[in-house]
Amino acid sequence: MAKIRYKFITFREYETEAFAEYLEYKAAKGWFLTNIHQNGILRFEKGEPKKLNFCVAVLPGSSGLDSADNWNARQFREYCEEAGWKLQYGGTLWQIFYTEDEALVPIETDPEIRLENQRRITFSWGKVLGQLFIIGLWLWMLSSFIKEPGIRFSSYENIILIVFYAILILIMTGRLAGPALWFWKAERSLRKTDKFPVTTWNQVRFRNIAGGIIIIIMLAFVICSGGKSRAIPITLLLILFIMFALYCGKILEMVRETENATKTGKAMIYIVATVIVGTVALVFLTMQIVMLFPDKDTEERRYDRIAEFPSSFEELGGYTFEEGWSEKSQQTLLCFYQRESGVMRDDAGTVQNLTMEYFKSPLPWIIQSTKKTYPVYRGNVWDVQIKESWIEGGTSVVRYHYRWIGTAKLTEEDPDYNYISEWPDRERDLYVISNEKELLALDYSTVTERDVIEPAVKAMAD
Known part of the structure; x- marks a missing residue:
């Protein structure tokens, strides 16, 4: 034994x-x-x-x-x-x-002295600042995933990442809010009954068991979503977490025994050492989670259209669908997203392009938030403005007009000045058509009048 x-x-x-x-x-x-x-x-x-x-x-x-x-x-x-x-x-x-x-x-x-001592240690500046830093870092990671909700929520991989970071934020926030609530109740108890509140072993055991169950459920969810072949990457992630925890503990032990150093100096050593490794571990973790969901068919395959657009390429100016690198289609229970490009060539060989992006979601918030991501940023060499907007049958239409001002942003000393100055002046239009549950973006490579997009507006209004 x-x-x-x-x-x-x-x-x-x-x-x-x-x-x-x-x-x-x-x-x-x-x-x-x-x-x-x-x-x-x-x-x-x-x-x-x-x-x-x-x-x-x-x-x-x-x-x-x-x-x-x-x-x-x-x-x-x-x-x-x-x-x-x-x-x-x-x-x-x-x-x-x-x-x-x-x-x-x-x-x-003395219960009051005891309570004050425990409060000071629980909410020491180092612990609070460290937890706030981690929460802020995870909030930044989470916000980067929801800046384009239409694209993000149409991918299960991104949804899992969003849920993962949201749970981490809730857990870390609870580690701050939980003790704060306990001390508030303890102060009230001392004022009213002169009795110090006691936490039992059964309560602590329940919290530890509940935390373990949550971790097991999260791991099981990731394993089921990624398939059996993802067992090795998941194991590597667990090893990474354990190694990082042991690393932080070892660094802390070394810092504690550092002689001729103030607490501020020790804190700086520990923060620098853990932040560097923690940032690398966080990036690696995100990459590994994304890798848990690779394409099922790694070989080159033809693009598959999931659903039809509200209006066809032919109806929007005589364009024809041309498969290339920009096609994409994905959907979840929360959102559907599809992007395709069409091309039109005249007798002189001039090429005009049309890129359609179509979003559909049962949640109006996703559509409205996606609408705010337009107009598409094309760099500071394009001047963009709203040329016109109108509502037709409950459908909102906004026309963004782009004008090329590349040479105006450069000086003669710029190495690209002579090359860009030879480009002809160009203009193009972007139409964003939306209702509560759908959004269709029509990105033309040329100036396009509003009557050309009427088939799409009518289809979205029906």
């Missing part, structure tokens, strides 16, 4: 009673705490079962950058041992003592 066991359990700074209750339960079964890694991995060694009373406290004024054997920690432990408590484990944060004397006075007797 193994004499060493590891348990992954997270206790918050104000859950000292629950921690003590858990240690008493383990001691009665003959398992005794010997070390805590990463503030969540508990190491137990087998011994003779004993009935012990534990007292768990957080070191007043402790910091994650302090050494576990600093002067304040030694003074606190000596004070507790003089009162009759025996040290079981002393770390940077947790100070764990035990006794067989059930009548021994607890270490912390």
Whole structure:
């Protein structure tokens, strides 16, 4: 039988009673705490079962950058041992003592001082700023995925990424909001009843089990979506997470033992080291999630049109569909997106192009948000303005007129001036036709009058 066991359990700074209750339960079964890694991995060694009373406290004024054997920690432990408590484990944060004397006075007797000490450690500036930085980083990643909702929500890969980052943001926000709510309730309880609120081991166990279930569900969802062949990439992601956590813990241990350095200096070392690796890990994570959903057929295949456009290329000026690199079609339960290009050649060989983008969604928000992504940005060498807009049968039509001003943006010293100055003046039109649940964008390479797009307007209005 193994004499060493590891348990992954997270206790918050104000859950000292629950921690003590858990240690008493383990001691009665003959398992005794010997070390805590990463503030969540508990190491137990087998011994003779004993009935012990534990007292768990957080070191007043402790910091994650302090050494576990600093002067304040030694003074606190000596004070507790003089009162009759025996040290079981002393770390940077947790100070764990035990006794067989059930009548021994607890270490912390003033509930208000105890609450204030736990609050300061829970909401230390380093932890709060670190969590806010992570939340901000994930919000930035999430916002980059929803800037084009019509395209993003028509792809299951993007939806999974959006849900993934949204869950991470909610979890990290809960790690800030949850303790804040608990301390608010604790203050009210002390004012009204003079009793300190106690979190039980069963409550902590339920939270840890619920968190584990959520992680398992997320992994199962990714595995089912990606197929059995994605098992290896998923395993690599898990290894990446574990290695990153161990890396952060090791760096923190090294920083704690750094001599002749202030807390500010230690914080800067730790932040720089973790942010660099964390950014690389985040980019790698996003790339791996995208790779979980490769094309099922990696060989070159012909483009397949999922649905017909409201109006055909022939109806919009005599263009004919020409397969090339710009065709795309995808759909989910939330949105449908399809893009094709048509071409028209006159007797002189002049080529005119038309690109159609069609969105359809049961959610009006997706259509309206997609509409705001127009006009398409073509660089600062094009001047764009709304030439006209109107409503017909509940359908909105906006005409954007582009005018080439490339030479106006360059000087004679610019290396591209002579090349671009030879280009003829050009103009083109973009029409955006939309109702509550559909949007059709017609991007012409030439000036196109409104009567040409009437078939599409009527089709969208019906």
